[in-house]
Amino acid sequence: MLSHENNASVDYDVVLIGAGIMSATLAVFLKELQPDLEIAIFERLDRVAAESSDAWNNAGTGHSALCELNYTPQQEDGSIDISKALKIIESFEVSKQFWSYLVGHGYFSSPKSFINSIPHMSFVWGKEDVDYLRKRHEALQTSHLFKGMEFSDQTEILASWMPLVMQHRTESEKIAATRIELGTDVNFGELTRSLFNHLKEGHEIEVFLNHEVKSLEQDEMRHWFVKVEDETNDINKTVRAKFVFIGAGGGALRLLEKSDIQEGEGFGGFPVSGQWLVCKNETLIAQHHAKVYGKAKVGAPPMSVPHLDTRIIDGKKELLFGPFAGFSTKFLKQGSFFDLAFSLTPHNILPMLSAGIHNLPLTKYLIEQVMLSFEDKIEALREFIPNATESDWELAVAGQRVQVIKKDEEEGGVLEFGTEVIASADGTLAALLGASPGASTSVSIMLELLHKCFKDQMASEAWTAKLNEMIPSYGKHLADDPELTHRVRKWTHEVLQLNHINIL
């Protein structure tokens, strides 16, 4: 793969479809690992990072399981399983190392343009959930990765952590929270734009905007013919590439189906839309400084637990509550209402129906969410800010997530909430489906893709040495190595200008 024999017959070594955080991360990896690769990116919109990766379309949480309770489920025996939490926090530490390396190599004017320290908090009410949170805190304290997380059910302490949330509450309410300074808010849109700008300025890649990929087909030489519509000039063209990444977000499923690779059969997609309440009152925005996650209601998809978030978007502090989940048949925010219907194929119709039947609580939850009026949404916000008033808030539409539906021997089809890298057996094509935990783990996801599709190169001394330089914990488990964790956190927090109080 990707040897330069036969180069005359291809236009590019690599074609990346879609200009979101995933394609940007893969482009940077490939150029750092093999600078002579010729890479083109085709994006259907008129700018990069305009779909899920845009800051207003996602929650900007640097997912590390510091506040998201869905990564620490309670077992039947009452104990807390922290295995998922360890995986997520390790992945985010990998992302921080990759971004720190890029800061040192001039990719950003300042790390503050895309990443900022914001304390992460979990907030619960009612005896059962308070007991759960206490146990969760104890369980996480067994790992050095969560050092510095505090638990409290004391009104005064909670009021100092989140004054806005604690105002107008009665002493008798049973509530508790955890707080950790290690948390971050990430502007994934700005991050994506910076990566593309740096590569473009160095003439290292070609980015074609307003170019929609319509289909792709492989020839007997294992090259991919990618058919593209140039919407500005209203012409169709075909480019030939040795490797294709379908990083088209919600558009990936349709293109994977069109590629006809066997590995892509049986996958379906279930779209979940979202809305935020955005605060317009500067006094309230100034009073809050944390990402405060609650606990999911029965049937709620794990990524749709509403949270009250301080965000730093384009240098300005904002306050958002949500996302409220909803249902739309579109697979992209700027997609078509026919997306869901067009994604149905003879291979995925049964898995899709079966997943629908097995997920009735989710369907019920989404219907309830869609029915919520603006007033109902403000009422939900009052669980976090008891005296919230309608005039301080307005609604904004978030990005679209397409959850993966997978063929399953026993159940026919299962709905998954993670991401899935699907690669052809010959390693010439890969696609990314799903959206959670998403952008935070883009670096680990792209490493997984490189291992699947560039096996020989990834085993080579040259690539291994470069990967170790970019990510000092590459190939190691931070959860097993407090000394290495200390070293990489010291480095990343200094370079990224993040808090390092109580965490090292």
Ligand SMILES: Cc1cc2nc3c(=O)[nH]c(=O)nc-3n(C[C@H](O)[C@H](O)[C@H](O)COP(=O)(O)OP(=O)(O)OC[C@H]3O[C@@H](n4cnc5c(N)ncnc54)[C@H](O)[C@@H]3O)c2cc1C
């Ligand atoms: C409401 C919400 C909240 C989220 N919160 C978080 C969070 O807090 N933390 C986190 O880490 N992640 C979060 N995510 C997930 C995260 O946003 C995504 O995982 C990530 O942005 C996906 O990046 P991507 O590059 O795969 O897709 P995208 O950013 O969607 O990019 C795909 C691109 O492909 C283009 N495209 C599509 N079809 C074609 C075609 N045929 N031809 C050419 N171009 C095409 C699209 O226009 C788009 O620009 C959230 C997502 C949503 C929707």
